[in-house]
Amino acid sequence: MPTGPTPRQQARADNIVRIKELALAQLAESGAAALSLRAVARELNLVSSAIYRYYASRDDLLTDLIVDAYADLAEVLEAAGAPDRRGARRRWIDTCLALRAWATAEPHRFTLIYGSTIPGYAAPEATIAPAGRVVRALCLPAAAGPSAGPSAARRGPGGELGGQLGAAAEALGLEVDRTRMLDLTAAFARLVGLLTLELNGQFTGGFEPADALYGVLVEREADVLGL
Amino acid sequence: MPTGPTPRQQARADNIVRIKELALAQLAESGAAALSLRAVARELNLVSSAIYRYYASRDDLLTDLIVDAYADLAEVLEAAGAPDRRGARRRWIDTCLALRAWATAEPHRFTLIYGSTIPGYAAPEATIAPAGRVVRALCLPAAAGPSAGPSAARRGPGGELGGQLGAAAEALGLEVDRTRMLDLTAAFARLVGLLTLELNGQFTGGFEPADALYGVLVEREADVLGL
DNA sequence: CCGCAATCGAGAGCAGTGCTCTCTCAAACC
DNA sequence: GGTTTGAGAGAGCACTGCTCTCGATTGCGG
Numbered sequence: 001m002p003t004g005p006t007p008r009q010q011a012r013a014d015n016i017v018r019i020k021e022l023a024l025a026q027l028a029e030s031g032a033a034a035l036s037l038r039a040v041a042r043e044l045n046l047v048s049s050a051i052y053r054y055y056a057s058r059d060d061l062l063t064d065l066i067v068d069a070y071a072d073l074a075e076v077l078e079a080a081g082a083p084d085r086r087g088a089r090r091r092w093i094d095t096c097l098a099l100r101a102w103a104t105a106e107p108h109r110f111t112l113i114y115g116s117t118i119p120g121y122a123a124p125e126a127t128i129a130p131a132g133r134v135v136r137a138l139c140l141p142a143a144a145g146p147s148a149g150p151s152a153a154r155r156g157p158g159g160e161l162g163g164q165l166g167a168a169a170e171a172l173g174l175e176v177d178r179t180r181m182l183d184l185t186a187a188f189a190r191l192v193g194l195l196t197l198e199l200n201g202q203f204t205g206g207f208e209p210a211d212a213l214y215g216v217l218v219e220r221e222a223d224v225l226g227l
Numbered sequence: 228m229p230t231g232p233t234p235r236q237q238a239r240a241d242n243i244v245r246i247k248e249l250a251l252a253q254l255a256e257s258g259a260a261a262l263s264l265r266a267v268a269r270e271l272n273l274v275s276s277a278i279y280r281y282y283a284s285r286d287d288l289l290t291d292l293i294v295d296a297y298a299d300l301a302e303v304l305e306a307a308g309a310p311d312r313r314g315a316r317r318r319w320i321d322t323c324l325a326l327r328a329w330a331t332a333e334p335h336r337f338t339l340i341y342g343s344t345i346p347g348y349a350a351p352e353a354t355i356a357p358a359g360r361v362v363r364a365l366c367l368p369a370a371a372g373p374s375a376g377p378s379a380a381r382r383g384p385g386g387e388l389g390g391q392l393g394a395a396a397e398a399l400g401l402e403v404d405r406t407r408m409l410d411l412t413a414a415f416a417r418l419v420g421l422l423t424l425e426l427n428g429q430f431t432g433g434f435e436p437a438d439a440l441y442g443v444l445v446e447r448e449a450d451v452l453g454l
Numbered sequence: 455c456c457g458c459a460a461t462c463g464a465g466a467g468c469a470g471t472g473c474t475c476t477c478t479c480a481a482a483c484c
Numbered sequence: 485g486g487t488t489t490g491a492g493a494g495a496g497c498a499c500t501g502c503t504c505t506c507g508a509t510t511g512c513g514g
Binding site: 194 | 256257258259260338339341342343344345348349350358384386388391395409412413415418419420421423424428429434439440444447
């Protein structure tokens with residue numbers, strides 16, 4: 001019979017959850033730079049050194065939060081773009097709107113994954129798969145489109161760029177040709193770019209709130225993608 | 228007669244320059260989060276408290292670096308897009324390429340201005356004008372285009388978005404109608420988005436280096452803008 | 455059921471940070 | 485020449501990440 005977790009394991013799991021919650025709260029109000037392990041420990045009525053029983057370093061905690069953020073975002077996008085009676089255009093647009101809704105609801109988590117990283121800091125191995133899942137979730141509703149088809153997966157731009165696009169499509173498990181992959185990549189970059197600018201206040205005074213702008217641009221993306 | 232700066236003023240100016248240089252060097256190798264005033268003071272053979280004669284706080288120094296980065300980038304873009312015998316399309320493309328060249332040459336400075344900011348941290352007044360200058364420099368070569376004209380500056384989408392676009396165009400001193408402003412805003416967001424993703428290593432494994440991708444997408448932007 | 459090993463928290467401590475305050479000394483100005 | 489202004493030194497506070505050691509508790513194997 002499958003024995004449940006021992007009390008100790010349970011307590012440990014609970015503590016990890018609480019640590020993440022508190023860390024997320026700190027993140028939301030002061031940003032990633034101000035995340036303090038000691039402060040988390042304090043709020044947990046733990047002595048500072050005890051935190052290291054759960055995370056070997058501050059970066060480890062951050063990495064965990066990043067992975068969680070990717071996973072949550074991917075889930076949201078997958079739900080928004082799930083295949084159903086809606087047409088591809090509607091699913092694509094809903095997915096894009098879900099992206100912005102998530103980003104504006106949790107700006108600290110969005111900037112955690114798409115904001116600036118430290119120079120020379122390579123994304124830990126653990127984060128690349130979840131990151132890909134987000135890209136895939138966003139692209140999937142728009143994967144089928146002009147010149148797309150299972151047997152065309154190898155066609156499209158040749159040369160270096162063609163190889164990169166083909167590899168990227170394959171890595172994401174998207175059955176699209178290279179031209180389509182180029183369009184999807186561009187669309188992804190545009191959306192993330194727009195949100196990054198908005199969240200960083202680059203639009204302050206001009207486009208606050210940017211709902212209308214975003215709405216129009218998403219429609220345009222749909223047009224460009226032939227949805 | 229205009230007396231030159233006193234030795235004291237000169238020494239002070241020199242020190243500020245040296246502080247910025249050292250800070251930039253730190254930024255380049257460890258990121259903005261790791262910028263340490265004490266470390267800068269140490270390299271300057273100064274005791275830590277003496278730094279505060281020049282900058283009242285760490286944030287003040289960062290703000291200064293941000294303003295400088297905007298100014299430098301704007302200068303580069305203005306030079307790349309300066310009116311001359313080249314056609315508008317060529318000038319636009321050259322400007323876009325200059326943007327990427329600057330961003331990849333000084334990734335720490337690019338992420339300093341377009342990377343993530345701290346939640347609740349409002350951009351200091353001093354930074355918004357230089358930020359606008361960059362936008363203007365990028366848009367200028369593509370300002371003239373379909374449906375554009377001095378007397379059309381008020382036309383284009385109406386409603387909330389129309390007002391925002393009109394105000395933005397006016398604030399930047401761009402003589403474009405609102406439709407054009409929408410296109411320019413979108414193009415700006417796309418380019419910055421793409422570069423942000425690239426510099427943050429979101430393309431690792433797929434599109435490194437992203438020269439080819441960027442080149443193709445810039446050509447496309449030119450098409451969309453009717454250049 | 456009992457002993458041994460793994461785990462956890464406490465506490466002290468190190469090196470570093472931003473920033474403040476006071477003091478001294480030299481340069482600049484009247 | 486006397487006085488004001490500015491620069492640097494030094495000590496200190498509160499904080500950070502992280503390490504090490506040392507009891508105490510838990511849980512597993514014999």
